[in-house]
């Protein structure tokens with residue numbers, strides 16, 4: 401368990417903090433901190449505020465991922481999935497939703513719209529080389545090179 405400090409902005413007053421729904425859930429659900437309903441017509445997108453700013457531990461990122469129920473039932477997903485919340489970001493966390501379904505979808509205040517996975521990452525020290533890259537069996541094969 402990593403301690404993550406959260407700052408609640410005024411428009412998140414009364415809403416639950418991100419919460420894990422079961423003991424071993426990887427994602428903590430994020431809630432919509434909106435005053436009025438937002439109707440997403442098919443194809444429409446909207447940036448939904450969470451009303452929260454967070455300070456993730458150094459060396460971790462927040463991955464903003466879709467909820468599979470909203471995606472499979474209604475076609476509601478996160479446009480930039482997985483969104484990246486940097487450990488040094490102190491602005492409001494937001495969720496970019498899009499309606500890929502065929503019906504209008506109404507986002508209501510407090511609705512659990514996406515989930516946040518806190519994950520470790522490593523940073524690369526990118527170094528250009530004039531030599532060949534280390535050889536591998538795969539080589540340049542990709543994009544279906546191993547068949548379906």
Ligand SMILES: O=c1ccn([C@H]2C[C@H](O)[C@@H](COP(=O)(O)OP(=O)(O)OP(=O)(O)O)O2)c(=O)[nH]1
Pocket residue numbers: 464480482483484485486487489492493494495496
């Ligand atoms: O789903 C998301 C994705 C990003 N962010 C915030 C936190 C993140 O640290 C910041 C920047 O995100 P990103 O690097 O993905 O966007 P960018 O377009 O590269 O913006 P920037 O130039 O600010 O890095 O925006 C969110 O609140 N939700």
Ligand SMILES: [Mg+2]
Pocket residue numbers: none
């Ligand atoms: Mg960026």
